[in-house]
Amino acid sequence: MKKNESYEEFLKGIWRDNPVFAQVLGMCPMLAVTNSAVNAIAMGMATMFVLVGSSFLVSTFRNVIPKQVRISCFIIIIATFVTIADYTLLALVPGVHKELGAFIPLIVANCLILGRQEAFASRYPTKLAVMDALGMACGFLVALFSLGAVREILGDGALFGVKLFGDSFEPWVIMILPPGGFLTLGVILLFFNWFKYKKDEFLDDVARAERSGADG
Amino acid sequence: MNNLLTAPAIMTGIGLFFGTVLAVAQRFLRVDEDPRIEATNELLPGTNCGACGQPGCLPFAEKLVAGEVEPGQCTVSTDEAIESIAEFLQVDAGRAEKLVARLRCAGGSRQAHQIAEYRGFEGCRAAAVVSGGGKGCAWGCLGLADCERACTFDAIHMNANGLPQVDTEKCRACPDCVAACPKDLFELVPLNQHLYVQCNIPLAGEAATQLCATACDACGRCAADAAPGLIRMEGNLPVIDLAAGGPPAPEAVYRCPTNAIVWLDREQFQDQETRKARNA
Amino acid sequence: MSPDTSKLNAQPSALRLVLTLAVAGLISGVAIIGIYESTLPTITANKARELREAVFKVLPGVTRMQALVSRDGDLVVVSEPDKDEPVVYGGYDDTGDFVGYAMPGAGPGFQDTIALLYGYKPEEGLVVGMEILESRETPGLGDKIFKDEEFVAEFDALSVRPEIVSVKKGAGTAPNEVDSITGATISSKAVVRIINETHAAWAERLPPAGKEPAIVEPETGGTGAGP
Amino acid sequence: MDNLPWIFVSALLVNNFVLTYFLGLCPFLGVSNSLETSFRLGLATTFVMLVTAICAWILNTYVLVYAPYLRLICFIVVIASTVQFIEMLIKKLSPALFRAMGIFLPLITTNCAILGLAIFATNRGYGFWEGIVYALGAGIGFTLALVLLAGLREESELSDVPALIKGTAMNLIIAGVLSMAFMGFAGLFSST
Amino acid sequence: MKSFRRLRRSFEHGVHPAHYKEQTENLPTQRMPFGEHYVMPLGQHIGVPCVPDVDEGEPVRRGQLIARPGGFVSAALHSPVTGTVTRIGDFRGVDGGFTQAIGIEADPFSTQEVDPEAVPDWQSLSLDAFIEAVQMAGIVGMGGAAFPSHVKLSLPEGVAIRHLLINGAECEPFLTNDHRLMLERPAALLEGAEIMRQKLGAVETVIGIEANKPDAIDTIRRHIPDGHPVRVVPLKVKYPQGAEKMMIRSVFGVEVPAGQLPRDVGVNVNNVGTIVAIADYFLRGMPLIERVVTVAGPGVTYPANLVVPLGTPVRDVMEFCGGLRPGSREIVMGGPMMGRPVASLDVPVLKGCSGLLVFAEAPTTERREYPCIRCGRCLEACPYFLNPSRLARMSRARMYDEMKDYHVQDCVECGCCTFACPSNIPIVQLIRTAKDDLAHRKEPGE
Amino acid sequence: MTDKEPRLLLFHAPLLRQDMTTPRTMRDVIVALLPATAAAVWYFGLGAVLVLAASILGAAVAEWLFAPRASRGASLRDGSGLLTGLLLGLTLPPGLPMWMAFLGGFVSICLGKVIWGGLGHNLFNPALLGRAFLLATFPIAMTTWPVITPGEFGVQAGNLALPFMQAGADGVSGATPLGLFKFEQQVTPLAELAFGKIGGSIGETSGALLLLGGVYLWIRRDLDWRIPVSILATVALFSLVLVLFDAERFPAPLFSIFSGGLLLGAIYMATDPVTSPVTPKGAWIFGIGVGVLVMLIRVFGGLPEGVMYAILLMNAATPLIDRYTQPRVFGHEAESS
């Protein structure tokens, strides 16, 4: 295992295989807790803790766990980490815990985490698995933060609770409401596609649309 | 504290209980199914294109596991994927010769004449139903890109001459373009077959060349110049029969007056600009 | 480096499966109980403090409290109420004199359930304070039920006789009238309704004024609200 | 008990699991490309939710009173195992039903809508029947949202949706508009 | 519900295009002089092409059999002129492609008389012999579809015809050839009808005519010989009243089930031209070698109703009518709603060609196309109750297989939907594209 | 042949077209809305003009910016974008800051139309999508209803707020008939409802003029009459049943029909062909659905008005309705799919 290989595993999670933008995983916490940047970061950190921890364990014991019960074992491992995170947050930062509410326990069900165990940690050596988990978690964190920041800035005129535009700013309430989550993520994905899209393909597409008759 | 005992006890109990239930269920409720089918299916591309001759990827996987077909029959998979399936199933890859789509027409807008002007929905089949679409040669390419749209692998691009140019790198020999073309102009041909007839017109002589500058006028020179038996004239067109004669050599095309038969390097219409160039 | 497929065909024994799960369960149980035990004191303390603060806030002047439940028609002091059992908190001042009840209530609001706590002085028949514990009302509109100080202040001396009514803003004059919030009429009415309903539910069960249970000094000297 | 109708309507429309609680988004976005599949997935989810409500109630009443800290792990393990068991049972007993609905079961078992249901029901202290009604409302609400999205997605297949937007971005925006439209149900049957 | 529908003298939906019949409806049919070259495609009808019965260089007489039927669903060809066979081979056909045809050069000195063959006595012919005689006379449906008429006469076991329905609706705008035929040859029409009725064993002949041709209705009514059970039914003026299933619906109030034929409800439908052709053969020994064609449209100099020998190139017809007006760009064979555009002036007039319409570019093609706004006008126009809007959108998205669920195969391409569409969407073309794809689809692995 | 032979054109039949085009339909709808718009200006003054102008401008700017390259601006010519802007403007309160109206128009076209591929491809009514967006984004500004001032052509206090800034000190705020009914149990007289002396959105002031426009559209065959008829009938019936039950608590049928945005919504927005079912049976179901949802939200819901939500919800159901109400094809037995 060369050094740069594990580095690669790390990087790919942040951009190319970003769990949210590219793989569309873990959407529920992504949308549910991103109405402020702080919540987004807290959630991201909790997820990172669980993901990295369970990837480490799963990868370490990958040859011991029989295939037939692997899912159950993964779930037990993940749930244990989540419970740990849950109680820790509750003890240390009860305010944040209240905001995140049920979504801390729901990390268990985050498809991203189980998905990574299935697809990666259970097949690759520990070091790579941890790097992969770190990368994915960072990617997730980045996604959470960008959504949380946008929603907080527009929805509250503030970032991390600091007012940015003065008192007479009219907040965009929708940003904090559920539809705002969907719409903002949709628009962010649109920009993500825009970057990924090869420019000439786009032009081709336009040309084709124009040729196919109706001007749509 | 008793918590210290209850927690592990409950958890172990639950683990034991459900472990047992599931294990027992495994035994008694088991539906026999070769796990390799699922695994093989996952290794297949999942496009369900039917190029392998099976109705979809899963049936192909079933046949693969049953040993009735060879992994190489999936033309869509990459070589590595074929290899890993073969390795997994411990069978021979049976990789067939690489096939690519070739166009049996070279009459683009510069070579073939139009007798009428088509107006309407852009598409070859759509044009073909309006009295043939206005192209003089009723057998030739209409150039309205149904094949380009049909190709899922982005292997076809219309060139500036109005002909579909196949990128042999990208072509996976799925037969989508073959099915899409209303004039039945595409065929799958081994990539290493260099000798190729790029014309489909059953007319002979001037009747043919009047319609298209690159039409085969059925002069028969290629048949005469090729190795005996390799090319025969059939329905006013040369037919290359590798089984009946051989070996192909470029000499066969030298005397063709219209370039209807060609010696291909790799791509067809290499000398023509692609449409992208026009866009730029 | 390609995925390891060699395990696909292995068929471990059922016993091994069961044991693996059991061992995983065991380890997980140990881990969880570990974290639980080590965070428990902090968490309990946090919760108790929160509750205490809320009670003190809705019952001005109170410094001590205890949980009360209604059993067999009597209000009895408990240190730990049963699950599902409705609870009120008795509030007492420094001298141990009864001040009022802090009553939790909940009900549907504009969007979702609103949970609140209000202080009630049975003698005067007055609500003396109200705090929203939980709500998912719209930020900027419905959340005025706890952000709008004017509205919260309406509950500082509010008669429940015969019941509280909410009226259009600026129209409230009678002691039992609450000005509802413009743009959040529904949420403000919901608050009023929840208090009315809670009050109605407890009206029968509360002892007559002056017969409230006295404070039970806990052995350890802490405040009565157990975990 | 008298608020059973409100619990139902609230879970179904006002606080629709997908559109206002953001639960179960992965299948919502992933498996909604065909109406038929969506409907079956919806049914399967509703079914699993009912199973979940029952499991959660049993655990809450008989196990978790002794060890509240095991709530999460018990829920998930028990629900997952029960569903897996039912899946095998269906596969054995009725292959037709399995093909129609059962193939979705593994996808659903560890989905956050299911776990969310168990956790919310517990947090709100719902009893047995309340739990069942809540599960029913949530499940039907999930099915409703899923089927609407699937119908809209199928329709958009016929449109010239620009390639840039096609896919998840478009689905999210549809979901956003649906969520906006469901805001109209706010306060339904709660005030009067 | 069924009985309620019976009360109405029309089918449901459909459209009301302007008639444009003024141009030619009062012009008596004229005979077109003979030209030089004639092209007789071997497949002028639906079904199996004919087999040539002459060789290149062989002299032929007008009316002489030049090609035999290639099978049962096929009708003979006769030479339209006296002259010489020049070539048998590929000629440009009406569909834009090439087709096998017999090229004939007319003898400029011939009188172009037809030697009447021995006219068979139709009354004494057995049904089978009658059917064969119709086939050998080359008679095919003249209403547009060119389906060999004798095939409609041979009924399977257990099917009985109660009504002979003669289609004089002529619902297509511009066309007046059937109208003129009814005005000018009512006697022949009624005689042919009686032959058909008796041979079919039908109890009644019904002639359906759109109410905008009162003179034709009148004329025919006046000519009905005593004792002939003939009924003339004026029909509501609405396109496509002439489509046989619509007309059956209008006249008898029944719907012909999808996938079945008029005979399955006891009706035999024939165009007036077909019936006149029957009379011409069985009373005068004249096989099908010419037909009435309406030449009209804004782009033609002298509109006319012409008796044109089959195989005459469109160019000759146009020249006879004074040539094309400047700017004329589109020539349609048939009516404006269902006709096929011709790709070249070389293509010949065929048995099924009821009109040659010439249009300028402007009104037809220059209208802008807008996206479908799902206004539903096409649904309200489609006489088959299809959902053209959806079919067109699916075809655009190339979802051809799914279109079968929406009954794409039931579309008769009448064009009502496209006529009604405010967005100018080529719906019929999109539907035909899909049908064409479905018809030619190869299964994977084939 | 006399002249040089022309190169023939191949164009698929039919060659005839009805005298009716999509842009003409859009123009008709705009014309039908003019009387009601004029009445609104009379009642609300220049404020209404500013809001309408801003929302139309927002729609036009978005349409111009995001149209396919080659035909930039071309899609403005069919008038549908302007119609969207106008309809959106008509559903806004007259005192709304102009920047919000502009944003609404912009969002209507961007999220409501362009991203789906433009005219004809959208799944939701763009104008209502824009309104729903504004209502959820600026709930306070969107539910602040100025007192009406017939014949005084002033600007409303809020109209001129700076972009992204609040409307400032509340002006005198009035109430809408529905709000009065729901929260104060006060019934507005029918004559005032029908002729517009009521607070509310710009376009809903005059029920009579809206009906007049509807008749015009019906005569021009521009809308599917089944939809408004079924909506209004359902609402009336629903109301009637409720009133028979308890006349004090529930609104009377005519009040239900003439109050709020029902007429504007039923005649001009539910009938948006793009987002309503194409099949006749589907149109009935759609209309009944809208009617039921409107009453459900108005009577049992938290909000006083639900026309917009009802239409958007039924828009979402339109693909399903269309799919399961395909007409019986000629010659086929009635299908039960």
Ligand SMILES: Cc1cc2nc3c(=O)[nH]c(=O)nc-3n(C[C@H](O)[C@H](O)[C@H](O)COP(=O)(O)O)c2cc1C
């Ligand atoms: C997006 C949105 C959110 C709303 N949220 C609340 C809310 O949280 N609480 C509430 O009582 N009303 C809420 N409303 C309801 C309206 O503001 C409603 O018009 C108001 O309750 C009527 O009260 P008023 O007559 O005092 O203006 C909301 C409305 C919208 C459009």
Ligand SMILES: Cc1cc2nc3c(=O)[nH]c(=O)nc-3n(C[C@H](O)[C@H](O)[C@H](O)COP(=O)(O)O)c2cc1C
């Ligand atoms: C849309 C449509 C319109 C038609 N219009 C006519 C018509 O106006 N007159 C006519 O004789 N046949 C018309 N036909 C053809 C008839 O359906 C039917 O084939 C014909 O009357 C049968 O007679 P034939 O076989 O003698 O031509 C039409 C067919 C279709 C599909």
Ligand SMILES: Cc1cc2nc3c(=O)[nH]c(=O)nc-3n(C[C@H](O)[C@H](O)[C@H](O)COP(=O)(O)O)c2cc1C
């Ligand atoms: C077509 C149309 C639809 C409308 N839909 C809604 C709606 O769904 N919800 C809403 O609150 N107001 C809607 N409005 C605005 C209301 O009709 C009207 O202004 C409302 O009665 C305001 O009452 P409120 O502020 O008390 O909510 C709509 C207006 C129109 C013209």
Ligand SMILES: Cc1cc2nc3c(=O)[nH]c(=O)nc-3n(C[C@H](O)[C@H](O)[C@H](O)CO)c2cc1C
């Ligand atoms: C009768 C009729 C009603 C319409 N109603 C609306 C409407 O409510 N909202 C809208 O944005 N466009 C409306 N349009 C215009 C057009 O359909 C709309 O811009 C498309 O939805 C955009 O694709 C209407 C058009 C017609 C003919």
Ligand code: SF4
């Ligand atoms: S569609 Fe044709 S060109 Fe494209 S991959 Fe398939 S065979 Fe090759």
Ligand code: SF4
């Ligand atoms: S090859 Fe066929 S499909 Fe492709 S452009 Fe030519 S005619 Fe069209």
Ligand code: SF4
């Ligand atoms: S008439 Fe045209 S615009 Fe209207 S629904 Fe049909 S295809 Fe669409």
Ligand code: SF4
């Ligand atoms: S062409 Fe087909 S779809 Fe259109 S109206 Fe006629 S039958 Fe209906």
Ligand code: FES
């Ligand atoms: S994170 Fe909720 S379903 Fe995937």
